[in-house]
Each structure stands twice: as structure tokens, then as C-alpha cells.
Amino acid sequence: MADYNGPILEIDKLSISFFTQAGEIPAVMDFSCTVMPGEAMGLVGESGCGKSTVALGVMQDLGVNGRIVGGSIKFKGRDLGAMSERELRDLRGSEIAMIYQEPMASLNPAMKIGKQLMEVPMIHQGMAKEEAYNLALEMVTSVKLPDPARILNSFPHQLSGGQQQRIVIAMALMSKPALLILDEPTTALDVTVEAGIVELVKELGEKYGTSMLFISHNLGLVLEVCDRLCVMYSGEAVETGSIEDVFDKMRHPYTQALFRSIPLPGADKNARPLVAIPGNFPLPHERPPGCNFGPRCDYFEEGRCNKGDIPMEGIEGDDRHDSRCLKFKEIDWNAPIVASAATEVTEPGDVVLKVDDLKKYYEVAASALFTGGEKRVVKANETLSFEAREAETLAIVGESGCGKSTLAKVLMGLETASDGDVKIRNLEVSKTPIQERDTNTVASIQMVFQNPFDTLNPSMSIGAQIIRVLEIFKVGNSHAEREGKMLELLDLVKLPRAFAKRMPRQLSGGQKQRIGIARAFAGDAQVVVADEPVSALDVSVQAAVTDLLMEIQRERRTTMLFISHDLSIVRYLSDRVMVMYLGHVVEMGATDQVFAPPYHPYTEALLSAVPIADTSVQKKHIVLEGDIPSAMNPPSGCPFQTRCQRKDKVAGGLCEKEVPPVRMLEGGHQIKCHLPQEEFDAMEPIIVLSDVAAE
């Protein structure tokens, strides 16, 4: 077995179905791929496309309802389907290891880290205890965790999310597997932490020569990690090939549409808007005949594309580059994007929202049982000052714990400020909780929520929910009038009027988010706080929802506060950007200013961490160490000093002593940093477009 030279994993014409009360539901159809030793294969697709099912199929762990109905999976030349339960058990965890999305769910919360790690070689190789401990220590060191001995002696809940995921990786590598399956390993983590994990995975892959199956919905991430990729759509692989071929010479309309719908550098909301993929992802039992992508495809040809099953076909001249499209030889792949009507730049108007020296502190009792004990103060927001004008989009960027949600709560009136002013059109509201605000004030500032599956009351029809909002905002005088207004709102968000009678569970994520938007604009809001409105949506739907939001904003001249951690989308749609870290605004300015040097060191790291799905982009590589400190226990001095990559450039340890002052640079660009001016002047841009894409 040791001198096996062929492919590590060969999947040939694999079909997997789930059998439910409603009958057979095909989840994966005719899927083939090969992973060579040391190769990293990316599986990309939207939720429900079957990429995780493929991974579970490889592990032969499909549950009670799932079954492989066709094709074969060979691992090192041996058919996994023909193996007994016992042989599979020996293979899993030792030859094939899997890393899941949620690190906490993969670790046993009642067992110390060290014991969990040592179990792997002790069970699979019968290794002695001391030997296993030493191996565990070595592995924890190699996943770059500080103080390995202490980590081995702690319980999972004592570690942060990023540290937990590193432990899971260490556990997967304990038995030096030949194949590592990673199912969205960084989706639950923050961007700067994600960057660290991605770098680690790449390094370890090279170091141990492990083959990888990397499952992700993020094209940028796949570009960074993988050598080859396979794009999946609705249960089928639609295009597969090397990274360069698929990214630069795509030969399937879905891949092309996918790339056009994600905000790459160069896209602009006015001049070059995103092209959304029309329609919705088909449900497994409602797939169209012929090409699954047919109904949403620009090149669809009646009578040909919907005629029968379409096989994968190789593309001549490229290395193992296949496409599942009948027409790929006819389509002019270099044709320029049909510019979907460029719009004029809207001029911002008067200041609508003015925040001055806003502070929000929480008091947390040290012990919940006996009050009167020591109290700790959590500084969620620290001296925030900014303005937002009419028809302007202000993006608030930051990772978890940066205080952006607290800011939203204070603006909405769900919390009152500890200090400072918030003025909406000259009305001071920072100390007025929402119960004491009058209807007009409440209606004038509204919110769009992040999770589409959570934003609507599941037991109330869509129409009733919107009418309720109208009732609360005292819009309309009779029920009939409000019903008419509700239907108009459905028109506004481009949903059919028949949806008024539907229940939220009958809607897709994107449609629910549209209802959320309709609800926010029901009372003619002047300020809309959008809290990551598209981050939970699939890539192909994101563009459509973003465009809708922009269009309504443009029409109604609404001020939008766009909270996000995704810098690509922020660059695409915002006029001004505010970067937050641990309750502080570390940088603020117009979008161009923030995305170009000089940067705050945190912005610099953030820009470098965000994966960009474009092969022509050259990025400078900065990986931050450690995790975001807890707001309960913030570092002294500058909040960012514990992870700052440029801290050594400031003399006298000033960073650890004092919170830096706000520095005004030209054009209203603010940075909160101790770095000397020369350092700022010497900064180079993080993202550089090579010539091809720059023009």
C-alpha cells in the first residue's frame, strides 16, 4: 500500500440519492473527479448543489436515507463501496480525515484537548501513551498554537473559535492522512482569523504531501488554496479544470455568470454594476429537463439545451478541463459584458444622521449570584463620531466584537447611549429608548437583518407581516388602503403580488430578504441600517438583492449604513467607509481613500485577508497573529496593539500606553494610529491589479 502511485481519490460517475417520504431525491448526479497525490481540489457551488454530499459519500457516511445509486468511489485504487464497515472504520480518521465547518461541534466538550488528540494514533496505530502525547505536542506546535502544553491540558470551551479550528486540523493530521476533506472550514470564522487558517492548511498540505478536497462557496478562498477546482450546480459538476483554466478561460455559462455576479475589484455600482443571475436555484425535485442551468442561462436554446442529459466534454488543449455545456464551442467567451444600464452617480444631500462622541458601556456583574460584587465595564463603543448624508452609503466594516451591532442597537433605540449624541435630522435620540420615540422617529430609522431565515415571523403570512408594519407606522387609514400599499411594496422589491398570501417557509432566502427590505422601507425610512444583508445568501442571489437595495436607495434618497465584514462588497457599493476594531473607529474616509494607502495597519491586514476571486490580482501577504481580544478585557493603549504588524515602528512602546489620537489626513480621511507620518507615506497598495484587468 505504501508504494501506491496512482490517484488518491477517483470518483467515477457518482450518483447519490436521498430516499424520503416524498420519494427519491437525487442529490448528486454523474459526478466524476480525480485527486492526485499532493493535489488540492476545490469543490465550489451554492448551498444545496450537493458538494457536501460528495464529501459524505467519500466518507461513506450518508446516514439512513442516503444511498449511492450509481458510480464508484475509489481511494488509492480500492473501491470504498465494497468495503466492510470494519475496513471503513480503519480508514476514516487515519487515511481519510474530515474537517467540518463548526469547530466546536467536532470536539468533545467534556474531554481535554490532549486526550482527544492522543486518541487518534492510540486507536488507529495502537501507539503508546507517551509517544502519542509527544506526537500531539508536535502537531499542536505545527498548527502554530502558542504554549502547546497548556493547550493540551485545556478543555475545548477555553479556546477561541480560531484556536479550536486549529485543534481540529491538528487532530485530522495526527495520523498523517492521505486525503483531507475540508467542508467550509473557515465559514464560521472572522476574516483575519480565516486568513491564518487558510495559510496553515496550505503550508501543512505542502509539508505532509496530503491531498485535499476543499469544499467552499467562496471562489476567492478556492483560488488561494487549491490547484484544481470543480464547479457544481444543482447536483452536477458543470465545469472542472485547473484554477487558471477555470478562472481565466471558463467554458460554462454558470461559471461565467458566477464570476460576473461577485464584486471583484473594478466593479462599481454606478459605472459597472454586477450582473445578477436571473431566477432561482432549482429545488432537487423540480430540476428542469436537460441542462439544469438552462432556465437561467443567457445562451439557452429551446429544443437543444432542454432535450436530454448533457455529458461532460473535454476542452481541447487544456489539462483535464471539462465542461457540461453543449454550446461551449459556439459561445464567444471574450464578448464584453452587456453593460446593464450604468446609472448616474447620486449626489449626497444634507446630513441626516450625526453621531457625536457616542459611548456605550455595559456593566457586567462579576458574579451573577450575589449582586454588589465587583463590576466590570465592557466598552462596546468608544467615542464614535461620524455623519451620514442623504442618499449616501456609509459602510461599517469590522469583525465580530468590534461593536458594530451595539452601534446599530443604539441607533435603533434598543439600547441607550452611555454618553454622546445621536441626531436624526437634528432630533437628539441617543437617550430615548424606542418605547419613548414617536412613530415618525421610529419609522425614519429602520433595519434590514442578516439572517434571512430568521428575519420573518414563521407563523404569519407575508402580507399580514407587512400590513402590521404599516399599522404600527400609521400608514393608511383603512385596511383596504394598507393592503394596497402592501401590494405596492411587494412590487417595489420585485416580488409577485401573490406572495402576500404565502407563509415565510415557502420563500427562498433571497425572497425572504426582499420582504425584509420591503418592511424596512414601509414607513418611508430616511436611514436604513443594513446588517450584513446579503452575507447569508448564495452568491448568485447576493448580486440581485444588493442591486435591489441600491436601486430603492437611489430612488428614495435614503441614507444607508451598510454593516459588513466583506470588503469586496463594501468597495462595490459604499461611498464612505468606517473601519471599526474593538469599539473604536480606527479608520474612516471615502471608499477610495480607505482602499488606497495610507492604511491603518488593521485595514491593511483586513484588505490582505479578504480572498479575491481574480487571478490577475496581486496581494501583499499579511497574516495577523492570534485572535481578536475580548471586549471584556481589552488591551491597554491602542486596541489593535496585540496583533499589530507595524507596532515595532512606533518608538517607546507608545502603543501599549496610550490610545492613539485621531489623525486627520487630506480629504477628511481619518486614521487612529501612532505610526509616524513617514511610515504612512511609505505604504504600498495591498491589492494591485495586473495590466489585463486594470484597463
Place this chain on the structure above:
Amino acid sequence: MEQLTWFGAPGAIFAWPFYIAAGLFFLAVAASLVGYFGNVAAAMAGADGAKAATAKISSLAASLAKWPGLVIAAIIVLYCVLSIFYGAQERGIAGNVFMRFGPVWITMIAIFAVSIALKKNLGLYGKLFQSPVGMIGFALVVFWVLTALFGAFDMIVTHDPLDQIARLKNDPPGSPLPSTEDGEYPWFLLGGDNLGRDVFTRMVSGAGVVITIAPLATFFGYIVGITLGLPAGYYGGRLDTILSFLANLILAFPVILLFYLLVTPEIVQTGIPVFMAAVFFIFPIVFITVLLNSRYKVLPHIRNPLLAVVLVLAFWLYLSTVSDTTRNPGTFLDFFPSGIDLFNIPGGVLVVFIAVVFVNSPTIFRIMRGLTLDVKNRDYVAAAQTRGETPWYIMLWEILPNVRGPLIVDFCLRIGYATILLGTLGFFGLGLPPESPDWGSTINAGRKLLSVYLHPAITPAMALLSLVLGLNLLADGLREQSLKD
């Protein structure tokens, strides 16, 4: 009239096929059980081959058990159908009991036919008909509910539950009456009890008592628990601490002792149970007022008339319930003119009712509080907050409807517990009057002669068992189906 046999003439036809089928059935079940445990043992020992072999035996035996089972079911159905064509004397005890329940069977068939035909459009209730367990549970529960309903209209009972015929004291099932008057049913179908009353009739009337008190008391417990649990979970803080502490205090008290205290005549005379009733019955009024007010607050032209009508009705019912001329004549609780006093609840029933509400509500409070804590962090709750909804609207219209699944399941289980609690109370002779036909009291009465005469105690015991089993199966089915999508 003569003594009835158990299965009469139609029974004689099926006797041998039935014995054979039953024998085979038990053999097959035993084999599949042996196979199953062998399977488990083999899996523990890690022997793959042995595991496969025993698994085969187990599944084979299970499929073998199916056939005799079906034959048994078919024989039962055939027997029931056949007994329709025989005279009362020939069809035996079982046939006559089946015939007495005639209206119940007809209604049940109608309910099942309609429900299965429309199951696609009936939501969770419709989905219940996809789960065999749920259907069996539902059938048992519906059977007893209908029995209680028709029993109240004297459609099933054969005699008066309190009529005594001294000659039939402790007589076995199927005993004929010594002398039959015109229109009187000529047998004691399930025998007579120690006072010469008809056991069958008392079981059916007992269903009426149990089926009214247990769900109603549970329902009131729910209203109290929800009204207190929602704000405790939603607001948290000091309110939560105080209410949770009180709930724990009640829960920490031994239930049976609490009952003894509540129903002791001395305590009843102080009026404590009646005052507690006065407090508990306020909760539904508060609940419905807050429910409607929070929903229609922004639409005063709907709210004002609606609340006025509802409140007048609710208070009328409340005062009718609380005020009672018979119980405390002359006290301040006897204030409502008897002309408009709708009904009086007998003292014993009221005490039992209050006891069940009192011990159930703290548990429901805790369930509700936990569910609220879970749901209050959802975005739709935040969305309601950001549009300025009142807290009570959020609790009652945004949170409560979305936790209905676990609450419905728990409601079914809890009716079962309440039924058992009623049985326990009756068994101890607490609360309800001694001649009451409720199942707990009759079991207690029959207990004394249990070693000599089995039938007076076993009949209500089986009734109690089947109802509680039905409720538990129904809850299981509901839970299983509600988790499915």
C-alpha cells in the same frame, strides 16, 4: 334473561383460528426479540458474521409476526361486524359492549375518513395521519372523548351510575338483572361493584368526569404558566428571579402532601382553595385582554368594541364561576344574583381542579420561560422591537405562536399526567365525593376486594391506561411529525 358468555355465538366460530394466530404471533415476536438481543450482543462482541446472521433471523421473524398479527386484526373486525347480526343474548358480552359504543365508532370512522382525505391541507394535524403511532394515539384519545360526550347524553350507558341492585353485588360480567322493567337494559355488561352498581356504566360516566377535568385543568395551568413564563423569559432580571424562585418553591413541595392540605376539610373551610380559584380564574381574563389589546392597540376603532364585548363576557363567566350560593352561603363570595349566575361548580371538583392547576403551572412556567429565552434572540423579534412594538405584542404574537410545537406536545403529555393525578386523588379519596364514578375513586373502591372480584377495579384501570397511553402516543406522533420539516 340468561347469563351472557364472553364472546357468544360469533366468538365460537373464530375461537380456533384465533388461538392459532395468537400462538404464532407470540412465537414470532419472541423470536424477533431473541434475534434483536442476539444482534446487540454480537455487535458488542464485534463479530460481523454473527451479527449479520442474527440480524437476518430478527428481520425474518419480524416479518413473520406480521401475518398472524394481520389475521388477529381481521378476526377482531369480523367478530365485531358479525355480532351486529346476532341478537343481544347470542352476541355475548364483547359484542354487546361493541354495540353500546356504536355512536362512538360511527363518529370515529367519520372523523378519520374526513381527516385522511384532507390531510394535505390540515397542517400538523393532517401530518399526524402519516404516522401510525400518532394515529393509534389519536384514535384512543378520540375514543374516550367521544365516549365522554355521548355518555353525557345517556347514549352509551346502560343504567344510572348510582343505581344499586343489591342482588348483583360483585356479580361477574354479563350477569342478568333479576327482574327487568320496561326499557331497562337486562344485563350488567361488565358486572356489578361492591354496592351493586353497573361497572360498565360507571366506567363510561367516569370518562365524562376525567375528560372534562383533566384537559380543562391543564389548559388553565397553561394559561397561568404562559402568562407568567413569557415575561419572566422576555424581561429576565429581577422579575425572572422572583417568579422562578416561587415556581421552584412550589415544585419543591411534595405533591401528595400539597393535595392533602388543599382538600382537608379544615383548610377548605378557611376558603383558601376558593380564593385560589378566584386568583387562577383571573389569568384567562388577563391573558385574553392583553392578547387583544396588544394586537389592536394601533387600531382603536376595532379594539374598543372588541375588548368591551370580550371583557363583559369574560367577567360574566368569571363571576359565575367564583360566586356560588351553595358553597359559601352568606360569605362575600355569594354575591352574584342567582338569576344571572350561569353555573355552580361542585366544591369537590373545584378543589381538585385548583390542585391540578396549582401543581402544573410551575412546570409549564419553566417550559415557557425556557422557550422564550431561546426565541427572543431571533431576528424577527429584533425586527418587531425596531418597529416599536410593545413587549406584550412581541411576547404573545411573535414569540408564542412560534413555540407552539413543543407546547402542543407537552400539552398532550400533561393531560395524561393530569389524568393520572386525578386517578391518584380519587384513589386516596381526596376531593371528589365518594360516590363519584371517576376512575381513580372506582379503582380505589374495587381495590378492597381485588383478590376475590377483579372486574370492578380492572375495568376503570384499563380505561385509565388506554387514555393515558393514547395521549402519550399522540404526543409522540405529534413530536415526530413536527420535527419532520
